[in-house]
Amino acid sequence: MPAPHMPIERGPRIGTNLLRQSRTQFKKSRVCLTRSSLIWFLLAQLLAWSTFAAAADTQHEQIVAEKVESLVARMTLTEKIGQLNLISQGEPVEEQLASVRAGRVGAMLNVVDPAIIDRYREAASQSRLKIPLLFGLDAVDVFRIAFPPPIAWAATFRPELAEAASRSVAGETAAIGVNWTFAPMVDISRDPRWGRVVEGAGEDPYLGSVMAAARVRGYLAGGLMPTAKHFVGYGAGESGRDYNGALIPTSDLYDRYLPPFQAAFNAGAQTVMGALNAINGVPATANAFLMYRVLRRDMGFKGFVTSDYNAIGELINHGLAADLAAASRLALKAGIDLDMEGYGYDRHLAAELAASRVTQIQIDHAVARILTVKFNMGLFDEWSRKTAPPEAETRKIARQIARESFVLLKNDNTVLPIATGVKTIALIGDAAKTDFDESWYGPAGLTQPATQTLYDAMKERLAPGQSIVYEPAFADRCGKSLADDAAAVRAAERADVIVLIVTEDCEFSGEGTSRANLDLSTAQQTVLDRLSATGKPLVLVVTAGRPLTLTAAAAKAQAILYAWLPRTEGRAALAEILTGEVNPSGKLPMSLPRSVGQIPISYDVLPTSRPPTESRYTSRYLDENVTPLYPFGFGLSYTTFEYTKLRPQSVVLDLAGSMFIDVDVTNTGSRSGQEVVQLYVRRPVASRSRPIRELKGFQKIALRPGETRTVRFDLHGRALAFHDDEGKRVEEPGPVQIFVGGSSQATLSADLVMK
Numbered sequence: 001m002p003a004p005h006m007p008i009e010r011g012p013r014i015g016t017n018l019l020r021q022s023r024t025q026f027k028k029s030r031v032c033l034t035r036s037s038l039i040w041f042l043l044a045q046l047l048a049w050s051t052f053a054a055a056a057d058t059q060h061e062q063i064v065a066e067k068v069e070s071l072v073a074r075m076t077l078t079e080k081i082g083q084l085n086l087i088s089q090g091e092p093v094e095e096q097l098a099s100v101r102a103g104r105v106g107a108m109l110n111v112v113d114p115a116i117i118d119r120y121r122e123a124a125s126q127s128r129l130k131i132p133l134l135f136g137l138d139a140v141d142v143f144r145i146a147f148p149p150p151i152a153w154a155a156t157f158r159p160e161l162a163e164a165a166s167r168s169v170a171g172e173t174a175a176i177g178v179n180w181t182f183a184p185m186v187d188i189s190r191d192p193r194w195g196r197v198v199e200g201a202g203e204d205p206y207l208g209s210v211m212a213a214a215r216v217r218g219y220l221a222g223g224l225m226p227t228a229k230h231f232v233g234y235g236a237g238e239s240g241r242d243y244n245g246a247l248i249p250t251s252d253l254y255d256r257y258l259p260p261f262q263a264a265f266n267a268g269a270q271t272v273m274g275a276l277n278a279i280n281g282v283p284a285t286a287n288a289f290l291m292y293r294v295l296r297r298d299m300g301f302k303g304f305v306t307s308d309y310n311a312i313g314e315l316i317n318h319g320l321a322a323d324l325a326a327a328s329r330l331a332l333k334a335g336i337d338l339d340m341e342g343y344g345y346d347r348h349l350a351a352e353l354a355a356s357r358v359t360q361i362q363i364d365h366a367v368a369r370i371l372t373v374k375f376n377m378g379l380f381d382e383w384s385r386k387t388a389p390p391e392a393e394t395r396k397i398a399r400q401i402a403r404e405s406f407v408l409l410k411n412d413n414t415v416l417p418i419a420t421g422v423k424t425i426a427l428i429g430d431a432a433k434t435d436f437d438e439s440w441y442g443p444a445g446l447t448q449p450a451t452q453t454l455y456d457a458m459k460e461r462l463a464p465g466q467s468i469v470y471e472p473a474f475a476d477r478c479g480k481s482l483a484d485d486a487a488a489v490r491a492a493e494r495a496d497v498i499v500l501i502v503t504e505d506c507e508f509s510g511e512g513t514s515r516a517n518l519d520l521s522t523a524q525q526t527v528l529d530r531l532s533a534t535g536k537p538l539v540l541v542v543t544a545g546r547p548l549t550l551t552a553a554a555a556k557a558q559a560i561l562y563a564w565l566p567r568t569e570g571r572a573a574l575a576e577i578l579t580g581e582v583n584p585s586g587k588l589p590m591s592l593p594r595s596v597g598q599i600p601i602s603y604d605v606l607p608t609s610r611p612p613t614e615s616r617y618t619s620r621y622l623d624e625n626v627t628p629l630y631p632f633g634f635g636l637s638y639t640t641f642e643y644t645k646l647r648p649q650s651v652v653l654d655l656a657g658s659m660f661i662d663v664d665v666t667n668t669g670s671r672s673g674q675e676v677v678q679l680y681v682r683r684p685v686a687s688r689s690r691p692i693r694e695l696k697g698f699q700k701i702a703l704r705p706g707e708t709r710t711v712r713f714d715l716h717g718r719a720l721a722f723h724d725d726e727g728k729r730v731e732e733p734g735p736v737q738i739f740v741g742g743s744s745q746a747t748l749s750a751d752l753v754m755k
């Protein structure tokens, strides 16, 4: 698996005339600028010049650049500003269609009726220059078939599954005429209070990068242009509150938050979405440093930047602009090319230009970047409707993701899988009879696809002589209040094993769902406590879009299966795992904290001057352990694995070279199973403190009982580089420790020296 890297690529050549124009415009407009904006303007212009001056890398780029230049030259100001305008479908449609015909709209979002999409497309083809529209949608993990969410894709540690899922979702969505997705979300987060961790790959930049690239490949293959979002630091919002500002040191920005974006760009994402929040005091939507120096100069991004929903208008709330005109000016100058649902560019850019507060070249650049992507996407070519992938194939992928994403956190006395000798299973929890997916997103006229309930899926799999007793226990599917919990206890008393399913479904995760308390609900914990008091073996199935704090739950349940949000195919997959038809193989993409007070929490922390011990004056809590309840990378199987013979190819790792690292993994149990073999590194002595562990490779392998496989990693010296306070890459010699095992607490280790 290639390590993510951040090459500085050359930008596309947009055209020499535009370059000339740019210089003239710059001369004309500079007198009107304040000193600080002049600095940013200069920086922006310089970067734009270098972009123009760079020779086109390929013939394709050259051809596109010429087409873009000739088109921009023919556009009126209204048409140019129209290309920067992204609006939702609204009423009356007729009025919007007229705007499209007048060239005042460049892109639409959230149109999910194919017939209406056709009308907008038709309207665009009737506009003077016939510039096609982008149709954007949050086609993330659900269109018709609801897949488990991306956090679960990460838990599979199988990028090929994430790619297949993205391809399927994109395929279903592209079939209605949508051509652009606001996914993947590649925000790194160590804060499960933030509800949007469900959309990403968790806490680790390496896993995040691998998954980002896989998802981009998948969305592209399915027919949608992906958007890497939210640039950048949206997942680091203070106190886990959605939209909150983030404080991120530059070194951290480069080491931790940018790599998944870079991986997405390298895989072909040509659009990026600015974050809604502020980073280090400057909202991303007005952050020229981020959009020019970081994104375009350092990361070589060549596509266009869209604002997030109404983000330009929200610059007023951020305290950066007094009105929408000023907000629009700031955003354009900062490099935000497309205004999503803010109407700021549409309403104010012409007047801003007339008053010389923005320049023609700033507008032209934004237009050129958007048109370049439209050409690259083939939107100007003849359009034909795509066919959705066959439902059976899509369901198969959804089932496989579910199977491989569930994480077995605890399995005392081998309660799971439920033995065939077990006579009666008490299945408790309203969610066991649920087949509804809140997240379902199909277009009007389509019904939600048939979904099997856990109860039905379990019934299908009962061994001869086995039976199930079901009790809802909760008055609602989401476990907010109790129903007849006494009946649940009676059912449990009659059973040989109890399976309690609790859920954080019901839109408890996702955008705008920050939580300050991550425990099970009071009703859920009450039922769990009462069931546990029966003394019967108790299996807890947690379905959630983020890590919850399960300390109290873990004290009561003998087994815990973390099933994320299983959705269309996932309840059947749950039954497969509970009954042992499938062996669990998911691993945690985020640490599960013991309590909210430990958050933010991640495995790759920096060392402290006083590592925690029993002694008071060390880095510890008086009232809580410092370790998570379950660490990153952790997950049990119904079999066991042993790691032996860690064999780095040499003790010397070349700064510019690479080496193989071999390790033997043996299935020491009695069932076939899959294991995620993980490689971590540490730099114990370096010019700045480095994390105590960093994931640098993983491979998921299948082993039969008794089978041994040699797993080989290819560790590159450059993967151990890091960044300084200016964002400069540091590649330096020094000692390196490697660890290999089945979680971030792997113990098998070897010492190397980087030279």
Ligand code: BGC
Residues within 6 Å of the ligand: 138, 182, 229, 276, 308, 309, 511
């Ligand atoms: C979200 C984006 C999303 C957009 C459009 C915003 O509120 O932050 O992630 O793509 O809405 O639906």
